[in-house]
Amino acid sequence: MLKAVRLNKFYGSLLVTDNVSLELAKGARHAVIGPNGAGKTTLFNLLTGEVKTDSGRVLIDGRDVSKKSPDQRAQAGLGRSFQKNNLFMELTALENLTTACAVSVELGRVFWRPFDSVSEVKEAAESIAEQVDLLSVLDIPVHHLSYGHQRQLEVGLALATQPKVLMLDEPTSGMSPEETTIMLNLISALPSSLTILIIEHDMDVVFGVTDRITVLDYGSVLVEGTLDEVRSSDIVRQRYLGDASS
Numbered sequence: 248m249l250k251a252v253r254l255n256k257f258y259g260s261l262l263v264t265d266n267v268s269l270e271l272a273k274g275a276r277h278a279v280i281g282p283n284g285a286g287k288t289t290l291f292n293l294l295t296g297e298v299k300t301d302s303g304r305v306l307i308d309g310r311d312v313s314k315k316s317p318d319q320r321a322q323a324g325l326g327r328s329f330q331k332n333n334l335f336m337e338l339t340a341l342e343n344l345t346t347a348c349a350v351s352v353e354l355g356r357v358f359w360r361p362f363d364s365v366s367e368v369k370e371a372a373e374s375i376a377e378q379v380d381l382l383s384v385l386d387i388p389v390h391h392l393s394y395g396h397q398r399q400l401e402v403g404l405a406l407a408t409q410p411k412v413l414m415l416d417e418p419t420s421g422m423s424p425e426e427t428t429i430m431l432n433l434i435s436a437l438p439s440s441l442t443i444l445i446i447e448h449d450m451d452v453v454f455g456v457t458d459r460i461t462v463l464d465y466g467s468v469l470v471e472g473t474l475d476e477v478r479s480s481d482i483v484r485q486r487y488l489g490d491a492s493s
């Protein structure tokens with residue numbers, strides 16, 4: 248469903264992505280982990296096209312999108328939530344979701360009507376609200392929502408684009424243990440046909456929701472494999488997981 252072939256990216260003389268390859272089958276749950284500055288977010292930006300690669304290829308569902316824009320890659324099936332907030336703070340949670348759904352449902356013919364009066368869009372928005380566990384706070388302006396709810400809404404906005412591959416950049420960063428558990432549960436409950444690529448520091452989340460891990464270190468793939476393979480890798484234990492993995 249998603250394939251990256253030998254991606255390279257320099258920022259000045261710094262090689263931040265060093266020959267990184269990645270392959271996700273349909274329905275895969277794949278984590279990218281690694282220390283701060285390892286190049287995880289840059290890898291996401293190369294996959295989505297927000298940052299141009301120096302070399303390498305990206306394929307979405309078998310289609311080569313290496314030369315395509317971020318919008319075209321989104322249309323091809325890549326949906327991403329950002330590490331930093333990109334919500335409409337004055338609008339309610341539902342308004343944020345209906346706006347995002349309206350854009351993706353292509354409502355050219357009814358553009359003069361408020362989005363939430365269009366039942367197709369409203370139903371799509373409410374279905375996503377349920378998936379991201381926000382039904383109880385739908386009518387609250389986003390700036391009054393808790394941090395955890397705001398992060399859940401970010402995942403909802405990514406889902407609104409009806410992606411084949413959902414990319415989440417540290418969805419639990421800054422969250423309390425309770426908020427992390429809610430996020431972990433909702434990610435686990437997403438449809439099994441959805442392919443998920445997730446950058447995550449919280450190893451409970453990684454081991455809880457993913458089945459394969461790519462470990463990045465100084466821009467290159469240190470190890471790639473199943474949870475057990477990564478857990479038992481000496482180099483990962485030394486450099487990243489420490490004794491906690493044993």
Ligand SMILES: Nc1ncnc2c1ncn2[C@@H]1O[C@H](COP(=O)(O)OP(=O)(O)OP(=O)(O)O)[C@@H](O)[C@H]1O
Pocket residue numbers: 258263281282283284285286287288289290
């Ligand atoms: N636009 C940019 N221009 C120059 N250097 C950059 C740029 N973006 C990132 N870098 C550098 O590239 C390296 C990788 O950054 P990146 O944000 O991809 O790391 P990360 O693994 O996501 O880190 P974190 O865990 O802190 O989010 C870092 O050394 C960073 O300083």
Ligand SMILES: [Mg+2]
Pocket residue numbers: 287288289330
């Ligand atoms: Mg990052």
